[in-house]
């Protein structure tokens with residue numbers, strides 16, 4: 001077993017860290033003060049993502065992406081996770097479900113999205129459908145050779161940075177026919193209700209939308225009728241790995257800041273790290289990060305070696321659960337080590353503390369991940385996690 005990163009993986013990690021230090025971190029306070037990335041700065045950031053060579057990191061070269069392995073994507077995403085205020089989302093990842101589109105859909109959506117000319121957002125959640133997407137009430141009904149969408153969507157991330165939406169609807173209101181639809185903005189009948197404020201400040205918004213008889217051509221169905229969950233499964237795996245990468249990166253940044261502070265902050269005549277209470281917190285933080293990062297790189301490496309899709313799904317849940325909860329514990333300790341300074345908004349640790357809370361909620365809450373993991377243990381045995389396959 002070779003646990004060393006390749007020169008290419010190491011180089012990508014260094015380049016991503018430099019990109020964050022030079023391009024994204026200088027924007028953090030502006031986003032925190034403004035609530036999101038100011039509109040007049042968005043085009044310049046988009047161009048910098050292209051200039052640095054991070055356009056389309058999650059798609060194949062044939063589809064307009066960079067053709068990176070999962071481990072290569074992971075080392076980049078880990079660095080992006082160090083950055084606060086959701087600025088990681090400036091490095092777009094066109095929805096993975098687009099790769100299941102027709103050739104025409106790939107030309108119209110996926111390829112331009114990889115190049116940063118278009119951007120899509122994903123709308124599944126509704127007021128009454130969160131963890132249980134079978135409760136989705138958005139319906140798609142036929143009208144001649146067209147489709148008509150009706151319903152509301154909540155929490156649509158990056159709506160105001162997107163020019164199309166992938167909307168999850170039930171054909172004829174039947175939960176056995178979940179289906180994805182491509183909706184171009186603007187569309188007659190598509191109403192932006194509001195973009196509420198959240199605990200974090202994020203580069204883009206999280207919108208609530210109403211679809212009132214939004215008409216679409218037959219060519220706007222993504223995949224097959226009834227295939228909505230199947231296509232979304234791949235999205236969940238990718239998103240869960242991305243969250244795991246971000247939370248590992250966030251925990252490392254907070255721990256590094258706390259470690260430096262503990263070495264330099266003097267109280268009672270000596271650096272606070274000389275107090276065992278502080279030193280032990282740093283020790284626990286280091287071990288937690290060590291475990292999470294090892295797990296993260298292992299799963300990314302396994303995906304690159306074509307691990308069975310069901311096992312990938314099982315592992316992605318464990319990874320998302322562990323890394324997001326680990327980051328909560330580590331960043332909480334980092335804030336404690338910083339004392340009052342850790343509670344100041346100008347301190348990155350305070351922002352990381354707020355930012356990573358949502359990682360235990362979106363893309364499947366911690367409770368839903370535990371349900372998936374427990375189900376996998378029952379179906380496939382304990383070795384799913386304790387073995388080494």
Ligand SMILES: Cc1cc2nc3c(=O)[nH]c(=O)nc-3n(C[C@H](O)[C@H](O)[C@H](O)COP(=O)(O)OP(=O)(O)OC[C@H]3O[C@@H](n4cnc5c(N)ncnc54)[C@H](O)[C@@H]3O)c2cc1C
Pocket residue numbers: 121122123124125129130131132154155156157158198206358361362363364365366367368371
């Ligand atoms: C900032 C933000 C951005 C988001 N972006 C998007 C987006 O772009 N697109 C999108 O479609 N959605 C998005 N979401 C929605 C997100 O995926 C949901 O919030 C999440 O799936 C949980 O759904 P819910 O909030 O309705 O909570 P609920 O499902 O109502 O859950 C409430 C509580 O009950 C628990 N619970 C529910 N069912 C069970 C069970 N069976 N067993 C044990 N506990 C259970 C949950 O874990 C949770 O603690 C976003 C959410 C947020 C906060």
